[in-house]
Amino acid sequence: MKVRVLVSFKESVLDPQGQAVKNALLTLGYDFIKDVRQGKVFEIELNNISREKTEQVIPEISHKVLSNPIIEKFDWEIIE
Amino acid sequence: MRFGIVVFPGSNCDHDTLYVLKHVLGQESFFLWHKDHDLKQADCIILPGGFSYGDYLRSGAIARFSPLMQEIKEFALSGGIVLGICNGFQVLLELGLLPGAMLRNKNLKFLCQNVHMRIENTETPFTNKGKPGQVLNIPIAHFDGNYYSDSHHLKKIIQNHQIILRYCDSEGRLNEESNINGSMEHTAGLINENNNVLGMMPHPERASEILLGSCDGRIIFESIINYLK
Numbered sequence: 001m002k003v004r005v006l007v008s009f010k011e012s013v014l015d016p017q018g019q020a021v022k023n024a025l026l027t028l029g030y031d032f033i034k035d036v037r038q039g040k041v042f043e044i045e046l047n048n049i050s051r052e053k054t055e056q057v058i059p060e061i062s063h064k065v066l067s068n069p070i071i072e073k074f075d076w077e078i079i080e
Numbered sequence: 081m082r083f084g085i086v087v088f089p090g091s092n093c094d095h096d097t098l099y100v101l102k103h104v105l106g107q108e109s110f111f112l113w114h115k116d117h118d119l120k121q122a123d124c125i126i127l128p129g130g131f132s133y134g135d136y137l138r139s140g141a142i143a144r145f146s147p148l149m150q151e152i153k154e155f156a157l158s159g160g161i162v163l164g165i166c167n168g169f170q171v172l173l174e175l176g177l178l179p180g181a182m183l184r185n186k187n188l189k190f191l192c193q194n195v196h197m198r199i200e201n202t203e204t205p206f207t208n209k210g211k212p213g214q215v216l217n218i219p220i221a222h223f224d225g226n227y228y229s230d231s232h233h234l235k236k237i238i239q240n241h242q243i244i245l246r247y248c249d250s251e252g253r254l255n256e257e258s259n260i261n262g263s264m265e266h267t268a269g270l271i272n273e274n275n276n277v278l279g280m281m282p283h284p285e286r287a288s289e290i291l292l293g294s295c296d297g298r299i300i301f302e303s304i305i306n307y308l309k
Contacts, residue, residue: 012230013228014183014186016184016186016187017184020188065137065141065145066137068138070228070230071181071183
């Protein structure tokens with residue numbers, strides 16, 4: 001089983017790297033870019049565990065390790 | 081007094097810190113390997129600067145799970161004196177021993193320079209040798225020193241006078257230019273509610289001998305020694 005976890009800053013947190021990317025895109029002429037926010041992708045491959053266990057463990061890992069809940073939020077999905 | 085300096089893979093300010101405590105201030109000092117479970121009866125634990133685990137994932141995010149952090153957390157929760165310098169501050173934040181988090185510096189540059197900071201509160205184990213409002217000149221060297229806290233916790237931190245050091249100009253004034261990493265409330269050093277755990281981004285161990293340009297940093301260590309006496 002493979003899952004994908006997306007970690008990104010909470011809306012209230014300033015993302016200067018995202019801003020830097022946005023400005024670079026605007027400079028390149030993509031003048032319709034409104035905003036860019038940068039995050040992280042984790043692809044986690046799991047040995048045989050049940051779907052139930054996955055649904056319990058992945059949010060736990062995401063909350064405890066992959067993200068800093070003070071400044072980041074996460075989302076995840078099973079991809080395989 | 082016995083000072084235990086924790087070493088993680090990637091810590092690189094451990095030797096400078098030991099040098100100051102042992103050879104400049106004549107204190108018994110030793111290293112504590114992150115995988116051990118023994119604090120060796122240290123009176124004060126220091127988490128030094130560096131790049132523990134290469135700053136992988138987030139600065140301090142992996143170091144906070146090191147085996148020794150269990151003993152350090154217990155030590156801190158029972159009132160033991162803990163000082164986190166730079167990466168050490170980041171570990172304390174990730175561990176939850178201090179509130180808030182660090183973001184990338186506002187200007188997206190690694191900042192490596194001397195800066196001024198103001199002592200806001202001298203009633204702590206870390207600043208009792210200083211004077212309120214005293215301006216210190218101490219170097220910083222970090223990429224992720226932009227202190228952030230949500231509004232609820234920030235209010236509490238301010239009410240409890242937990243911001244111990246604030247970035248300022250050479251005259252002790254708070255302004256945007258001198259808050260070079262963009263930290264909320266110009267926070268350079270933060271103490272916990274219990275007044276025993278301090279995190280600071282500047283490196284006092286790099287400013288403890290006039291030979292290096294400033295010995296303002298020595299006040300932090302001298303205060304700890306004074307408090308523990």
